[in-house]
Amino acid sequence: xxxxxxxxxxxxxxxxxxxxxxxxxxxxxxxxxxxxxxxxxxxxxxxxxxxxxxxxxxxxxxxxxxxxxxxxxxxxxxxxxxxxxxxxxxxxxxxxxxxxxxxxxxxxxxxxxxxxxxxxxxxxxxxxxxxxxxxxxxxxxxxxxxxxxxxxxxxxxxxxxxxxxxxxxxxxxxxxxxxxxxxxxxxxxxxxxxxxxxxxxxxxxxxxxxxxxxxxxxxxxxxxxxxxxxxxxxxxxxxxxxxxxxxxxxxxxxxxxxxxxxxxxxxxxxxxxxxxxxxxxxxxxxxxxxxxxxxxxxxxxxxxxxxxxxxxxxxxxxxxxxxxxxxxxxxxxxxxxxxxxxxxxxxxxxxxxxxxxxxxxxxxxxxxxxxxxxxxxxxxxxxxxxxxxxxxxxxxxxxxxxxxxxxxxxxxxxxxxxxxx
DNA sequence: TCTGGGGTCCTAGGACCC
DNA sequence: TCTGGGGTCCTAGGACCC
Numbered sequence: 001x002x003x004x005x006x007x008x009x010x011x012x013x014x015x016x017x018x019x020x021x022x023x024x025x026x027x028x029x030x031x032x033x034x035x036x037x038x039x040x041x042x043x044x045x046x047x048x049x050x051x052x053x054x055x056x057x058x059x060x061x062x063x064x065x066x067x068x069x070x071x072x073x074x075x076x077x078x079x080x081x082x083x084x085x086x087x088x089x090x091x092x093x094x095x096x097x098x099x100x101x102x103x104x105x106x107x108x109x110x111x112x113x114x115x116x117x118x119x120x121x122x123x124x125x126x127x128x129x130x131x132x133x134x135x136x137x138x139x140x141x142x143x144x145x146x147x148x149x150x151x152x153x154x155x156x157x158x159x160x161x162x163x164x165x166x167x168x169x170x171x172x173x174x175x176x177x178x179x180x181x182x183x184x185x186x187x188x189x190x191x192x193x194x195x196x197x198x199x200x201x202x203x204x205x206x207x208x209x210x211x212x213x214x215x216x217x218x219x220x221x222x223x224x225x226x227x228x229x230x231x232x233x234x235x236x237x238x239x240x241x242x243x244x245x246x247x248x249x250x251x252x253x254x255x256x257x258x259x260x261x262x263x264x265x266x267x268x269x270x271x272x273x274x275x276x277x278x279x280x281x282x283x284x285x286x287x288x289x290x291x292x293x294x295x296x297x298x299x300x301x302x303x304x305x306x307x308x309x310x311x312x313x314x315x316x317x318x319x320x321x322x323x324x325x326x327x328x329x330x331x332x333x334x335x336x337x338x339x340x341x342x343x344x345x346x347x348x349x350x351x352x353x354x355x356x357x358x359x360x361x362x363x364x365x366x367x368x369x370x371x372x373x374x375x376x377x378x379x380x381x382x383x384x385x386x387x388x389x390x391x392x393x394x395x396x397x398x399x400x401x402x403x404x405x406x407x408x409x410x411x412x413x414x415x416x417x418x419x420x421x
Numbered sequence: 422t423c424t425g426g427g428g429t430c431c432t433a434g435g436a437c438c439c
Numbered sequence: 440t441c442t443g444g445g446g447t448c449c450t451a452g453g454a455c456c457c
Contacts, residue, residue, distance in 0.1 A: 031425035056423040099457045103427055
């Protein structure tokens with residue numbers, strides 16, 4: 001048995017915890033660079049504001065309807081997520097943190113009435129964190145996700161909790177579920193399924209799994225089996241080591257000058273290096289890429305990338321920044337308005353297995369390791385920006401727009417919530 | 422003016438091995 | 440007359456997730 005606990009409108013709910021006057025009011029949270037809508041309270045959904053809508057297109061309407069608008073505040077959401085996961089992990093022997101706002105719980109062999117048990121969990125998570133959650137329970141992950149979705153839509157007699165096994169008729173329910181409501185099926189596959197006469201979740205469940213495998217591959221075959229209640233996707237307790245790390249951003253304004261781009265790319269390389277070290281990994285290569293805006297058809301488009309490979313896998317910021325600069329020099333072309341850039345570390349392995357080449361002194365590796373450890377310690381203790389590479393701060397033109405960002409209430413002493421009595 | 426960021430898995434096809 | 444069989448590794452592209 002699996003359960004999936006999913007935070008309701010997570011980012012919007014995080015903002016409301018610290019501004020409770022927004023309860024019952026429409027709230028939206030925007031993507032980085034205040035680009036498009038990525039989270040909506042139920043009231044905002046009711047107003048017809050769509051997921052992914054570009055903010056500049058709904059700005060006027062949002063103001064008119066009194067919608068509270070926020071920039072993304074990942075420091076806050078990440079910390080609130082940890083709190084929710086911490087509470088949830090007390091209620092199952094094994095859990096899998098699936099995303100920032102979702103957690104699978106292993107309920108195999110649990111003898112209780114799981115609906116009542118989960119209703120308690122919902123109450124306690126709300127008490128401890130302020131975040132409302134919904135829980136779906138079923139014999140497979142795919143059905144648990146579906147049960148969760150149905151609970152969120154208000155289809156459960158037990159409010160925020162739905163145990164798939166308590167449904168009077170699974171067939172009736174499945175017949176009413178559109179294909180792209182299923183976990184693992186998006187618009188493209190849904191359309192392709194339509195062309196072969198499959199129009200709802202029941203028809204998919206009753207299709208021939210081997211045929212589905214031929215048409216779509218093993219992933220679709222698994223979905224069919226999971227809809228039948230045969231579990232094919234196990235709980236993953238230990239998150240597997242990362243295979244690649246990407247740091248990229250859209251810019252607050254379009255960039256045309258090399259030095260502005262170079263500052264941005266320095267920042268991305270430094271951030272990627274930090275991520276690498278935090279996970280005790282090293283990379284065998286670095287790819288830097290730049291691109292113009294695909295939406296701007298009036299101006300010439302250009303995008304390109306450059307990859308450097310390292311003789312010895314590294315997680316040294318200076319080395320990564322250096323190769324990012326060289327890559328950028330190779331691909332930068334004058335005369336374009338760049339909208340976005342990024343640094344990708346595509347080929348990772350554990351830092352512990354890194355070997356010096358025959359002609360390299362182990363000394364250099366030690367020195368780099370000590371320097372990076374000092375850098376990370378200082379930045380952790382005194383704030384992220386305490387020590388940076390000079391080329392990162394030469395320009396700030398690339399900084400993203402964050403017009404509506406709330407304070408980092410839970411992670412920064414200077415931004416604690418203040419209360420007036 | 423203005424449209425996010427960070428990932429994974431699977432498959433097909435080519436290169437190469439013995 | 441007419442050219443095997445079995446395998447691995449790598450990459451690009453397409454699909455998906457949140």
